[in-house]
Structures are given as C-alpha cells and as structure tokens.
Amino acid sequence: MERVLMKGTEACAEAAIKAGCRYFFGYPITPQNEVASYMSKRMPEVGGVYLQGESELASINMVMGASAAGARAMTSSSSPGISLMQEGISYMVGCQLPGVIVNFVRGGPGLGGIGPAQSDYLQATKGGGHGDYNLVVLGPSSIQELVDLMKDAFEIADRYRNPVLILADGIIGQMMEAVQFKFEIDPTTLPDKTWALDGAKGRTKRLINSLDLVPERLEQHNWNLQAKFAQAAETELRWEEFLLDDAETVLVCFGTVARIAKKAIENARQKGIKVGMIRPISLWPFPQAPFQKFMAGAKRFLVVEMNAGQMLQDVRLAVCCQRPIRFSGKPGGTTFNPEMIEKLIWDLEEEGSK
Numbered sequence: 001m002e003r004v005l006m007k008g009t010e011a012c013a014e015a016a017i018k019a020g021c022r023y024f025f026g027y028p029i030t031p032q033n034e035v036a037s038y039m040s041k042r043m044p045e046v047g048g049v050y051l052q053g054e055s056e057l058a059s060i061n062m063v064m065g066a067s068a069a070g071a072r073a074m075t076s077s078s079s080p081g082i083s084l085m086q087e088g089i090s091y092m093v094g095c096q097l098p099g100v101i102v103n104f105v106r107g108g109p110g111l112g113g114i115g116p117a118q119s120d121y122l123q124a125t126k127g128g129g130h131g132d133y134n135l136v137v138l139g140p141s142s143i144q145e146l147v148d149l150m151k152d153a154f155e156i157a158d159r160y161r162n163p164v165l166i167l168a169d170g171i172i173g174q175m176m177e178a179v180q181f182k183f184e185i186d187p188t189t190l191p192d193k194t195w196a197l198d199g200a201k202g203r204t205k206r207l208i209n210s211l212d213l214v215p216e217r218l219e220q221h222n223w224n225l226q227a228k229f230a231q232a233a234e235t236e237l238r239w240e241e242f243l244l245d246d247a248e249t250v251l252v253c254f255g256t257v258a259r260i261a262k263k264a265i266e267n268a269r270q271k272g273i274k275v276g277m278i279r280p281i282s283l284w285p286f287p288q289a290p291f292q293k294f295m296a297g298a299k300r301f302l303v304v305e306m307n308a309g310q311m312l313q314d315v316r317l318a319v320c321c322q323r324p325i326r327f328s329g330k331p332g333g334t335t336f337n338p339e340m341i342e343k344l345i346w347d348l349e350e351e352g353s354k
Contacts, residue, residue, distance in 0.1 A: 003178040008143045008168070009034035009076075011179050012102055013042065015150035016074050020185035021100070022048035023073035025062035027055055027081060030114045031170040032104040035076040056081040060088030060101075067097040068208050070196030072154055072187060076102035078170075079120050080111060083128065089163055090129030093225070094210025096195075098157035100150070101135075102166045104173035107333025115333025116170030118255055121310035124167050125284040132222055134229045136164045136236050137283040139254045143177040145281075151183050156236060160228055161195070167283060169306065171256045171335065238281035239290055243269065247276030248299045249348055252315050254280050257304050257336060264341035273349050280311070291318040300348055301325045306335055 006014070013035045016024070024039040036052065043050035049066075053059035059075045066073035077085065082103045092099055103124065107117040124137045136156050140146040146168060153164040197206055212218040240258075243265060244250065253261045258279040268275050278290045301323055303312050308331040319325055328344050330336060 001180050001182065003180050005176055005178050007034060007176050008146060008173045010038045011143050011147050012150060013038040015147040015181065017042055017046055018181050018184045019151045019154045020187040020190060021072045021074050021154065022187055023066040023071050024050050025053050025059040026075050026077065027053050027059050029078045029081045031106060031173050032076050032078050056084040057088065060085040063099045064088060064092050064097055067099045068197050070193040070198055074100040078104050078106045079108050082120065086129035090131050090133060091210050092163045093133040094131065095208050096161040098161050099163045100153045100157055101163055102168065105167065105169045113333045114170065116256065116335055117306050117333050118169055119307040119310065119331055120167060121283065121307060124165050133225060134284055136232055137167055139167045139281060139283045140172060141255050141258045141279065143172060144179045146172060147179050147181060160232055169256050233285035236282055237285055237287045239287040240279040240281060241290055242277040242279065244276035244294045246274050247294065247297060249275040249345060250294060250298045250301050251275065251277040252301055252303045253277060254283060254311065257306055260336050260338055261304060261341050263338035264345060267338065267342050268345045273345060275345050286314040288318040295322055298323055299352060302344060302348055303327045304336065304341060305329050307331050
C-alpha cells in the first residue's frame with residue numbers, strides 16, 4: 001500500500017474525505033488553517049461542499065444542519081475556536097446528531113499563543129457546553145493514528161448519533177509523516193439514516209429538536225442520552241500498553257507527549273530502570289482497566305502532560321489511592337523532550353530507593 005508524506009492537518013482532511021465526509025464548514029485559526037485550505041480544494045473534486053463560515057459559531061451550526069439532513073459533516077479549529085463552538089456542540093448532542101470536530105490544541109487560556117498544548121482536555125472530556133452530556137474523545141499520538149481515528153470517529157458518531165471530538169495538538173497538526181490511507185468509503189453506500197430530515201415524500205414527518213418545555217419528557221430524554229453514553233463508555237475504550245510487564249514506574253501520557261515519552265522510557269530501560277507507559281487513546285471514555293491490570297507490579301505512577309494537570313484527575317480515579325502519583329506539566333505552549341522525561345523517571349527512581 002502506498003505511503004504518502006503529508007502534514008498532519010492535510011492528512012486529517014484527506015482521511016475525513018476517505019471516511020465519507022462530504023461537508024466541511026470552518027473558520028481560520030492557527031495552527032490548523034491547512035485543514036480548511038485542503039478541504040477547499042478537495043471537496044469540489046469529490047462532489048462535496050466546502051464553506052468558510054463567518055465564525056466558529058456559524059460553522060458548528062452548519063455542521064448541525066448538514067448532519068440533520070443525513071450527511072457526514074465535520075469542522076476543525078483550535079482552542080479559542082472550539083470554545084466558541086460549545087453551544088452548538090451541546091445542541092447537537094441534544095438533537096442526537098452525529099458529527100466530527102477536530103481540535104488542534106494551542107496554548108491558552110484566552111488567545112494564548114500558537115504553540116502546541118494539551119490544555120483542552122477537561123473541556124473535551126467533561127463537556128464544555130451546557131447540560132448533561134459526553135462526547136467520545138480520541139487522542140492520536142501520530143499522523144497515521146490521526147488518519148485511522150478519523151474513520152473511527154465518523155463511525156462512532158453515526159453509531160451513537162452523537163458528536164465525536166478528536167483532540168490533537170499543534171505538533172501533530174504541523175509535523176509531516178508518511179501515512180497510508182487504508183480505507184475509502186463511498187458515502188452513497190452508507191446505511192440510511194431513518195431519522196434524517198430529507199423531505200417528507202409521503203412518509204410520516206420527522207422532527208429534530210433539543211427543546212422540550214415538558215419537564216418530565218426532557219428528563220426522560222436526558223436519561224435516554226445517559227444510557228447511550230453508558231453504552232459508549234463500555235464499548236469505545238482504547239489504550240496502548242508500552243513495556244508494562246515488569247514496570248515499577250508507570251508513566252501515563254497521551255498524544256504527542258506519549259511518543260516523546262517512549263524514547264525516554266527506552267533510554268531508561270537501557271540503564272536498568274523498570275519503566276513503562278499507559279497511553280489512553282480514548283480520553284472519554286477513560287480506560288481504567290490497564291491501571292488495575294498492572295497495579296500489582298507498579299510502585300508509582302507519573303503523569304506527564306502539556307498542561308497544568310488536567311488528565312491527572314482521571315488517573316487519580318483510576319489508581320484510586322492505591323499508589324503514589326507524581327505529575328509534571330508544561331502549560332501554555334511549550335513541550336518536553338526525551339531528556340526531560342528521562343530525568344523525571346530518574347528522580348522518581350532515586351526517591352523510591354531512599
């Protein structure tokens with residue numbers, strides 16, 4: 001199978017097209033502008049629609065409209081833009097509409113800077129908009145994984161009639177790697193969406209709406225949503241186990257930091273330190289199983305993130321006070337290198353030997 005050298009943002013766009021997406025709506029923001037630029041060229045070539053909204057608010061509502069008509073639709077942005085989309089995302093959940101949102105995270109809060117960060121973890125995994133809801137959130141650590149997860153994201157969104165968010169960062173968006181596109185879906189072959197607004201055509205009318213002024217009905221609607229989220233929490237778990245069989249120090253990292261940590265772990269292993277890593281890929285639902293699986297051998301956990309400790313909360317719940325947890329973060333747009341993480345591992349090893 002042919003491998004193609006591509007920038008992360010452009011590979012993301014091509015993967016969405018090959019996953020059957022034919023509607024893209026977005027608004028420019030660094031460091032993900034190439035997604036929209038690529039879509040503006042490719043969508044007309046495949047019979048799709050590219051439209052630059054007048055804002056991020058407009059873009060997410062255009063995704064909602066296309067989804068309501070039964071199409072596979074997506075948008076992409078970066079941190080401040082995703083913040084502006086939160087109301088529309090909540091509306092999509094309330095209307096039970098699928099869609100894919102990609103966030104190439106930059107430093108914050110506020111406008112922050114254009115450096116890579118992982119500081120949107122809590123916004124993504126705990127629901128940044130109003131109401132009781134969840135999104136399935138996927139965190140790639142390479143461009144190839146980003147490509148593969150794009151297909152998964154559209155399938156999950158359709159399966160649960162719920163938006164799916166891919167949480168990447170500026171490094172994954174701007175770096176280049178060789179990738180393979182192992183799938184190509186013809187949108188006309190996708191299963192019919194029997195709920196879509198495609199014109200009555202003599203059938204019973206359909207309604208897509210998130211407003212219900214009868215409290216009892218709205219409560220039941222929310223319980224129905226919760227049942228759907230519970231099903232997703234059981235079936236959409238994804239994680240990677242790296243050199244964990246005899247690990248006494250277990251790193252927990254996601255996305256770009258995880259691939260940097262692998263080199264640090266390999267270096268530390270060569271010097272006799274028993275260290276491994278749990279890498280959550282589904283950030284929601286958060287995979288707790290590997291923590292229990294390797295708890296017996298683990299003496300300590302080290303959480304490393306490009307933020308001030310947002311995934312740390314989920315790791316604490318997974319470890320459940322059974323082992324000490326240390327944290328190291330870089331909020332605001334800077335990142336780690338392997339030497340930094342290796343020093344963290346050494347420091348923990350020395351602390352444990354005292």
